[in-house]
Each structure stands twice: as structure tokens, then as C-alpha cells.
Amino acid sequence: MAYKQEISRKNRTCFLFVLDHSGSMNDPWSASASAKKADGVAEILNKTLRQLCLRCAKGAEPPRDYFDMGVIAYRDSNVESALGGKLKGQMLVPVNEFMRNPLRVVERKEAGGQTVKFPIWADPVCSGKTPMCQALKQVRDLIETWIRTPGHIDSYPPTVVHITDGEATDNDPATGSSPMKWAEEIRALSTKDGNVLLFNCHISSAAGAVALFPSGQEELADEWAQLLFSMSSVLPDNLVYEVRNEGLQVGPQPRGFGFNAGFEQLVKFLDIGTRGSSIGARTAST
Amino acid sequence: MFLIVLWLTVGLLLSLALVHWFTVRIFRLWVQRGGGVRDGVIRVSGISAIPRELPAKSSSDVVLDSIGLNARCIHYSVPKELSTTEENADAIEYNLENQRFAIADGVSGSFFAKEWARLLVRSFTERNVCPANLRDWTRLRCKEWREHIDWEELEKNPEIWWAEEMKRNGAASTLLGFVVEKVPLSRPTSYRWNALAVGDSCLFQVRDGDLVHAFPIDRFERFSNTPWVLCSVEELNLDAAMTQWTEGDCRSGDVFLLATDALAKWFIERKDAGGKPWVELLSLDSEKDFQRFVLDLRARGLVRDDDTTLGIVKLGEATKAGSPMGHRGNTESRTV
Numbered sequence: 001m002a003y004k005q006e007i008s009r010k011n012r013t014c015f016l017f018v019l020d021h022s023g024s025m026n027d028p029w030s031a032s033a034s035a036k037k038a039d040g041v042a043e044i045l046n047k048t049l050r051q052l053c054l055r056c057a058k059g060a061e062p063p064r065d066y067f068d069m070g071v072i073a074y075r076d077s078n079v080e081s082a083l084g085g086k087l088k089g090q091m092l093v094p095v096n097e098f099m100r101n102p103l104r105v106v107e108r109k110e111a112g113g114q115t116v117k118f119p120i121w122a123d124p125v126c127s128g129k130t131p132m133c134q135a136l137k138q139v140r141d142l143i144e145t146w147i148r149t150p151g152h153i154d155s156y157p158p159t160v161v162h163i164t165d166g167e168a169t170d171n172d173p174a175t176g177s178s179p180m181k182w183a184e185e186i187r188a189l190s191t192k193d194g195n196v197l198l199f200n201c202h203i204s205s206a207a208g209a210v211a212l213f214p215s216g217q218e219e220l221a222d223e224w225a226q227l228l229f230s231m232s233s234v235l236p237d238n239l240v241y242e243v244r245n246e247g248l249q250v251g252p253q254p255r256g257f258g259f260n261a262g263f264e265q266l267v268k269f270l271d272i273g274t275r276g277s278s279i280g281a282r283t284a285s286t
Numbered sequence: 287m288f289l290i291v292l293w294l295t296v297g298l299l300l301s302l303a304l305v306h307w308f309t310v311r312i313f314r315l316w317v318q319r320g321g322g323v324r325d326g327v328i329r330v331s332g333i334s335a336i337p338r339e340l341p342a343k344s345s346s347d348v349v350l351d352s353i354g355l356n357a358r359c360i361h362y363s364v365p366k367e368l369s370t371t372e373e374n375a376d377a378i379e380y381n382l383e384n385q386r387f388a389i390a391d392g393v394s395g396s397f398f399a400k401e402w403a404r405l406l407v408r409s410f411t412e413r414n415v416c417p418a419n420l421r422d423w424t425r426l427r428c429k430e431w432r433e434h435i436d437w438e439e440l441e442k443n444p445e446i447w448w449a450e451e452m453k454r455n456g457a458a459s460t461l462l463g464f465v466v467e468k469v470p471l472s473r474p475t476s477y478r479w480n481a482l483a484v485g486d487s488c489l490f491q492v493r494d495g496d497l498v499h500a501f502p503i504d505r506f507e508r509f510s511n512t513p514w515v516l517c518s519v520e521e522l523n524l525d526a527a528m529t530q531w532t533e534g535d536c537r538s539g540d541v542f543l544l545a546t547d548a549l550a551k552w553f554i555e556r557k558d559a560g561g562k563p564w565v566e567l568l569s570l571d572s573e574k575d576f577q578r579f580v581l582d583l584r585a586r587g588l589v590r591d592d593d594t595t596l597g598i599v600k601l602g603e604a605t606k607a608g609s610p611m612g613h614r615g616n617t618e619s620r621t622v
Contacts, residue, residue: 009368010591057448059398060440061373100445114454117447 002194003236005156013067013156014092014146015052017045018139019082019122020164021075022130027165027205037203038124041163045071046120053099053119063099068092068146071121074135076128083121091142132168136182143189143196157194160186165203167224183231194236199256200228211259213243215251225259232257354468354475355538356602357382362576363595367584375459376546376595377403381411388463389487389544389597393515395458402431402457402518410463415482417531424516424523431457431518456519460485462502462544466536466601477601479542480533486513488550490543491534492564497557502530506555509547536601543567544597549580552589567596 007013025038049069056063070092073082081091084103102119110116143158168179189196202225211219213235217226232255235243243250359382365374375392377400388407392399405427415423432453440449464481481489483502486509491499503509514528536542543564545553556563570576576596583589 006591008366008591054448054451055395057397057452058373058394059401059452060435099448102447105444105447114450116450119447 003156003238005154005191005193007066007156009064009066011155012065012094012152014143014152014158015067015069016092016139016143016158016160017049017069017071018135018160018162019045019071019073019124020130020132020162020166021073021082021124021126022166022169023075023127024130024166025124025126025203029203029205036124036126037165037205038126041203042122042124045122045163046118049098049121050119053095056095056099063096065094065096067095069095069098070142072135072139072142073122073125074131075126077131077134079131079135079138082123084123087121092146129169130164130166131170132164132179133170133172133177133182136162136179136186137177140182140185140189143186147189147191147196153191155191155193157191157196158189159197159199161199161201162228163201163203164228165205180227180231187233195233197233197236197256198231199258200232201258202228202260204260206260209260211257212248213250213254214257214259215254220259222259229255229257229259354603355385355466355477357385357466358600358602359387359598361544361595361597362570362573363593364577364580366592366594369593373400374593374595375400375403376593377407377459378544378595378597379404379407379411380597380599384411385466386411386463387465387542387544387597387599388461389546389595390462391460391485391487391546391593391595393458393460396517397452397455397457398431398435398518399457399459401434402516403459405431405434406459406461406516407463410461414465415463417529420482420529425520427516428456428518428520428523454519456517456522458515458517458522460487460513460547461516462487462489464489464542477536478533479536480531483530483532484514484516484528486510486547486550488545488547488553490545490553490564491536492541492543492568493537493539495562495565497562497564499532499534500554500557501532503550503554506551506558509551509554513547538601538603540601541568542597542599542601544595544599546593546595548589548592548594549596552583568598 005011005013019041021038025041026036029035029037029040049071052067052069053063056066058064070090071082072079072091074080081087081089083090083093086101087093087098087103098121099119102121103123105117105119107115108118139160139162143160146152146158171178183198183200186198187195202222204222204225206222209219211225214220214229217229220226220229235250235254235256239256240250240254243254357380359380361378361380363371363374363376363378365371375394376390377392378389380387388410390403390406392401392403396402409423409427409430413423435453437449437453440446440452443449460483462481462483462485464479466477466479469476469478479491481501483489486503488503489499489501490497514524517523541564543553553563553567556566566579570579580589580594584591
């Protein structure tokens with residue numbers, strides 16, 4: 001049975017976030033929101049990274065290295081780590097090191113009036129074209145190398161979360177290079193616990209019904225949304241359980257895809273997408 | 287003049303002797319409190335190395351109005367792979383003076399979980415806990431947990447941006463505790479035990495080679511991926527309905543096994559399949575034996591890789607009237 005491996009120091013897993021930093025991400029998210037798409041995505045990305053990190057903290061002792069984490073971004077003709085500061089240039093970092101070295105930590109007031117420390121790992125720096133194929137190819141290589149690293153073959157499979165607002169500009173029919181081809185190669189990679197999970201989140205300024213973990217692409221009017229849907233992994237049973245636990249209605253064989261996901265939906269999507277199997281032990285019941 | 291000098295010298299020597307005796311006594315108690323053994327009372331190292339309160343006297347000085355039962359207690363624990371003994375979030379404690387025994391399993395996804403688990407078992411074995419006072423007892427434990435951690439120090443550390451989260455979300459742990467009591471005015475003398483459980487750490491009562499009671503879980507399908515737990519932040523605890531209580535009779539010769547969930551699941555699964563897992567566990571006679579046993583189960587995929595703890599409490603006749611319920615020589619124990 002797949003996707004059952006416990007996430008632990010003995011069997012650490014990998015979470016890789018892939019961000020579209022092309023120029024169009026500077027556009028507003030929707031007619032009603034003044035925030036840029038890139039700012040909204042960065043905000044939620046950093047929140048999600050923060051939640052992931054907290055799952056590794058125990059107390060006064062150092063956080064446990066339950067997984068390796070990375071954030072890469074693509075724009076123009078570049079695909080590079082989006083991390084800064086002490087982590088600058090690093091593609092995958094053990095979570096203990098990741099936690100201790102955000103780019104900066106800001107203080108924010110929460111709804112209840114409490115001040116919390118909010119670490120920032122990646123800032124949105126968007127411009128130029130969309131080298132999605134190049135990025136996904138690099139992700140394929142990175143994940144393949146990670147799987148082949150001694151000690152990883154028994155792990156819960158890596159999870160890749162790709163967030164984009166549009167189409168690739170580096171398709172090459174001559175070589176067969178396309179986002180679908182690289183997505184299929186990423187999803188073909190596997191550990192003994194199952195295939196690599198590739199989730200796609202399509203951030204679109206265009207009107208259209210919000211879709212989260214759809215089972216089919218019939219409701220998706222946008223052809224690029226349909227493509228990204230097809231590129232996405234089917235959710236494994238344990239994540240379907242989490243999705244239903246969140247109160248979301250999903251059909252059979254839902255895919256790890258979100259279309260026109262607003263801020264809240266994106267948080268849910270990423271939170272669920274990164275729950276994986278049990279981390280450390282079991283979660284407390286509250 | 288000579289007499290004055292003599293008097294002062296004798297007085298000084300007596301004072302020095304008194305100071306020496308007092309200092310050594312305190313030092314011994316401090317060392318024992320930090321993780322050693324005090325007749326029948328296993329002190330699992332707490333959040334503070336130096337206790338907040340010093341016990342009035344050790345159990346070896348107490349001649350009890352014995353309930354007529356003796357107890358031999360032993361426990362073993364194996365941390366999960368790649369974890370150290372110090373990282374082991376299971377806790378177990380027994381207090382033979384009070385005839386109280388407890389085991390707890392700190393949830394590793396929570397913060398300062400092992401400290402919380404240790405605090406719970408220590409407190410359970412020191413104080414009476416019943417449905418009527420459970421809420422207050424829990425509230426006081428939450429306060430104790432909060433006060434024992436140096437939050438200010440943590441918040442000062444620039445690398446630890448998550449200190450506030452730890453304080454707000456706190457720790458979680460299961461708890462299984464039981465008490466043995468003499469039935470008042472019973473002729474012939476009879477005994478009962480009662481227990482509380484939050485979560486899936488389990489108690490098994492064995493009599494004459496058979497399992498007579500499994501609590502709180504007696505069938506494998508009743509284990510859950512999200513068991514109930516006690517939280518160290520009061521607001522996160524739901525109402526008392528999540529606590530289970532039970533009771534039963536006991537007598538000399540009975541054996542109680544306490545197990546955290548990894549071992550408890552194996553036990554129940556074996557039992558459901560018609561086996562006698564208690565026989566296997568009671569045949570282990572050293573920590574090394576237990577380690578080998580657990581590592582073998584893990585290698586065969588029969589138990590999850592998790593902190594694994596077993597406590598064994600064997601009831602027997604008291605050796606003489608008025609003797610403490612277990613004393614040095616009858617009790618073997620180790621600190622988790």
C-alpha cells in the first residue's frame with residue numbers, strides 16, 4: 001500500500017515549492033483585490049512554510065529533520081533558488097537549517113491582538129517570460145537526485161507544489177519539450193512508498209469558477225487550467241481523508257489541482273498538500 | 287575561661303556536624319530527585335533538575351499501615367529509532383506508598399511533550415484524581431507546565447521565532463493511571479483497583495495466566511489514528527467525556543501491565559488472534575531482553591517505530607504486617 005510511510009528522521013521526505021516569477025505575476029489577482037498575484041502567493045507560501053516548520057519543533061531541543069525543503073522560482077530564462085540570506089542559492093535544505101535561517105523575521109498583529117513572529121523565506125521578484133519547461137525539467141533532475149541519495153528510497157515520496165498563473169513560453173515541439181512531458185517525468189519518479197506527488201495551483205486573473213481538487217476538467221474553461229489539471233497527481237487516499245476532514249466535498253479520484261484559488265483556498269490547498277503521512281507520530285486530537 | 291573555650295569548641299563541632307548531615311541529606315535527595323530511585327518511587331527527570339519541594343521523608347522511613355499487598359514493579363523503555371533516551375517522550379512512574387501507578391505517551395508533534403508526560407505521571411502518582419476533581423487537577427497541571435518552562439529565555443533567542451507558538455499550542459499526551467486500594471471492612475481482606483485513561487496507553491490485568499481486563503482498549507479496531515490526549519494548554523482540553531474510568535478487583539498474584547500504544551497495539555492484535563502476548567512480555571527479564579524483543583518486532587513490521595514502554599506491577603502478599611508496600615530489595619526500577 002502506497003503513501004503509508006511515516007515521515008521521520010529515519011525516513012525523511014521532501015517538499016519542493018516551484019514558483020512562477022514571470023512578469024505577469026505582477027498583475028493584480030482579481031478585479032477586487034489590489035494585491036499583486038505574486039505578493040499574495042508569497043504571503044501564503046511563507047505562511048505554509050512556517051506551518052510545515054512548526055511541525056518539526058519539539059521544545060528547547062533543535063527541530064527534528066523530518067524533511068528537506070526548497071523553494072525555486074523561474075522567470076525569464078532563469079530557474080534558481082528563491083531563498084535568500086544564509087540559504088541563498090540552496091535548492092533543498094534540511095528543515096532544521098531552513099527554520100533557523102529565514103531571510104528575515106517580522107512581527108505581525110494577529111486577529112486576536114497577539115503579536116507573532118512571522119518568518120519570510122522568499123520575496124516575490126517577478127519579471128520576464130515563463131520558462132516553465134526548463135523549471136520542471138530541473139525539478140525532475142533535483143527530485144531524482146534526492147531519491148537516489150542514500151537513505152531516501154524508503155521515504156514517503158517527495159511532494160512538489162507548482163504555483164503558476166499562466167502558460168509556458170518555452171515549449172519546444174521540435175524536441176518534444178512541454179510542461180506535460182516534464183510533469184509526467186516528475187510523476188514517474190518514485191520511492192518504495194509511491195510516486196512523487198505533483199500538485200499544480202493555477203492563479204488566474206480571469207473570471208471562472210473556483211475549483212479545488214476536482215475530479216475532472218469539464219468545469220475548467222481555461223485550456224491552461226485543463227493542462228495543469230492533467231499534469232497533477234491524483235490525491236492519495238490519506239490526503240483525500242484530510243481534504244474531506246476539512247469539510248471539502250470531493251468526487252472520486254480528485255487531483256491535486258486548484259484553479260482560481262483565492263488566498264484562503266490556496267492556504268487550504270497547500271496545508272493539505274503538505275500533510276502527507278504522519279509526521280513524527282500521531283497528531284493530537286482537539 | 288577554659289570551660290568557655292571548651293563549650294564554644296564543642297558547640298562549633300556540633301554545629302558543623304549538623305550542617306554536614308543536613309547538606310549530605312539534601313544532596314542525596316537532590317540526586318535522587320533528578321533521576322534516580324527512591325524506594326519504590328521512580329523519579330523521571332522533570333522539567334527542573336532541582337525539585338521545587340523537598341519530600342518530607344523518604345519512603346524507607348515510613349512504616350505504613352500496610353494494605354497487606356506487596357508490589358514488585360519494573361519497567362523498560364526503548365526510544366524510537368534515531369532518538370536518544372533523553373528524547374523519549376514516554377513516561378512512567380509508580381508510587382508504592384500511595385499504591386498509584388501511571389504511564390503516559392507525549393505526542394511528538396506537540397511542544398515540550400516529554401516534560402508534559404513526565405509531569406502528568408508524577409502528579410497522578412502523588413495526588414488523588416477522580417472524576418470530581420479531574421478538571422481542576424488538569425488545570426493545575428497546565429499551570430505547572432507553563433511555569434516550569436523558561437519562556438523568556440526562549441523568546442530571547444533570535445533563532446527561535448516559534449517560541450510563542452509553543453506556548454500557545456502547548457504539549458499533548460495520553461495518560462493511563464491506576465490505584466490499588468483495600469476494600470474497607472472487607473472480611474476476608476479484599477482489594478480493588480480503579481483507573482483512568484485518556485488516549486490509547488493501556489492497562490492489562492493478568493490473573494492465573496489469563497487476561498482478565500484490558501483498558502481502555504480491548505479490540506484492535508478500537509485504536510484510532512487520532513486518540514484523545516490531555517493538552518498542557520487548558521483551553522485546548524475538551525470536556526471530561528474524553529476521559530474513561532474503570533475499576534475491578536485484584537488480589538495477590540495478579541499482574542498489571544502498562545504499555546504505550548506501539549506495544550499495546552501489538553498486544554491487542556496478538557490477543558485478538560488467539561495468542562497470549564502477556565506470556566511473552568512476562569518472560570522478559572532484563573532491559574536488554576526487552577530491547578531485543580522490541581527491535582525484533584520493529585524489524586518484522588509488527589510494531590510501529592515509536593517510543594515503546596512497558597511497566598509491570600506484580601502484586602504479592604506483604605512479607606509482614608505493617609511493612610511498606612514494596613521496599614528496597616523487592617522493587618527494581620529504572621528511570622526512563
